[in-house]
Amino acid sequence: MVITSKKIESRNLIWILRCPTKYDAFELSKLRVKIDGETENLDREPGEGLLTPEDFEKLIYEDSIAEKTLFLVAEVEGKIVGFTRCEGSKLSRFRHKAEFGICISKEYWGYGIGKVLLENILMWADTVGIEKISLTVVQTNTKAIELYEKYGFVEEGLLIKDRIHKDGNYYNTVIMGRVLDK
Template sequence: MIIESKKIEGKNIKWILRCPTKNDAAELSELRIKIDGETENLDRESGEGLLTPEDFKKLIYEDSMAERTLFLVAEVDGKIVGFTRCIGNKLSRFRHKAEFGICISKEYWGHGIGKVLLENVLMWADATGIEKISLTVVETNTKAIQLYKKYGFVEEGLLRKDRIHKDGNYYNTVIMGRLLNK
């Protein structure tokens, strides 16, 4: 699905919230590798699960056509600095659900970009009739967990020793969900 672009005035920063176009594919591919290498909060290490520019072109096209999928980017001064994808489930028994994740370049943390991406995903999900939206987050990412709780997400489970980080230690993953605001 495609939504209208919005100009956002955040914490000491002005940026644009919009859906990506095929012209963004190469930049998104590079950004994803960069972000994956900046933090242990995401599932991948830099270069793992690589999405090429062609892969992103395909995703952008498919997401723009799908009713229950939303792909948004955050653009500062003509440069994409973060993105979110919310993917609706296509299986009949789970068609009421969607999952999403948010990635923001470390240099843009703390400017409220994640909050705005989250708010727009939730507004879209509610308007689309998605009854449940879920995500996973590493247990040590307490800022993200607090933000999600502020927007109605609850902890639904804990996957113990779910991931191993570069430090060789195991970490837990928190499963969180939010039901449609009716």
């Protein structure tokens, strides 16, 4: 699905919220690797699970025509600095559900970009009939967990020793969900 672009002004930053186009594929591929190297909060090390520009181009196209999938980017001065992707299930038994994640370049943390991406994903999900939206987050990412809780997400489970970080220590993953009240 595609939404209309929006100009956002928050915390002394002006940026554009929009859906990506095929012309963003190369930049998204590079940005994903960059962000993976900036934080331990994501699932991948830099270069793991690599999505090439061609992969992104295909994903952007498929998401643009899918009824229950939304891909959004945050653009500052013509440069993509973050993105979110919410994917609905194609399986009949899970058609009421979707999962999402948010990635933002470290230099743009603290500007409220994640909050705006989350708000727009939730507004969209509510309008397309997604009754449950889920995510996973490393337990030490307390800022993200607090943000999700403010928007109605609750902890549904904890995966113990689910991941190993560069420091050699194990970390838990929190499973969170938000159910739309009907």
